[in-house]
Amino acid sequence: MTRRNIERYQWEKDRVHQPEEMRRQKGGTEYDTGLEVHQLQFHAEYSTVDASEEIAATFKVQAGTKLLRRMYWTSAKTEDAPLSMSVSYLIYDAVAKNPALLDDKNEPWPGGTHHQLSTIGVEVDHVSDHVIARPPTPSEVEILRTEPGDWILSIRKISTGVDGKVVEVADAVYPADRTELVYGIKLHPWEKK
Helix, strand or coil: CEECHHHHHHHHHHHHHCCHHHHHHCCHHHHHHCCCHHHEEEEEEEEEEECCHHHHHHHCCCCCCEEEEEEEEEEECCCCCCCEEEEEEEEHHHHCCCHHHHCHHHCCCCCHHHHHHHCCCCCEEEEEEEEEEECCCHHHHHHHCCCCCCCEEEEEEEEEECCCCEEEEEEEEEEHHHCEECCCCCCCCCCCC
């Protein structure tokens, strides 16, 4: 898997206003892997949780605030091990404005999180990724089927809306031996003197 997050996040945002038929043809995993929708197996589980001190501080809300917790993992149908797994948090009261966003049976959602948020009037302004390498937790070992001694890449993605409020906190993990991260930064030219 190759993640080009800077390009990918803009691609995800640009798809929000495309017709559903177009959004259904390709999602984030397809973008990262080059695989087609029919070659993938998608899993989603939703639950509600109270915001921990850490997550609450990121959202700038009170600890204990009700969150929608969304756990995902995607596998190629020809492989045993998932390509990645992630846990995404959204403020429950905000997303409850569209009851369809509370039901994991609506996954995979055509257009992903950007489109989901657009249904409640939220536009993502910017995304920041915080990447670390670490040993996997026992549940990550079980889901990702990593070997003892393997490491994972953990990406905390923080999405902020145009109003400056954090709208999503997501923790994605990728087996380090199967993942490449590619970041390119556009630099502004020097001013001519």
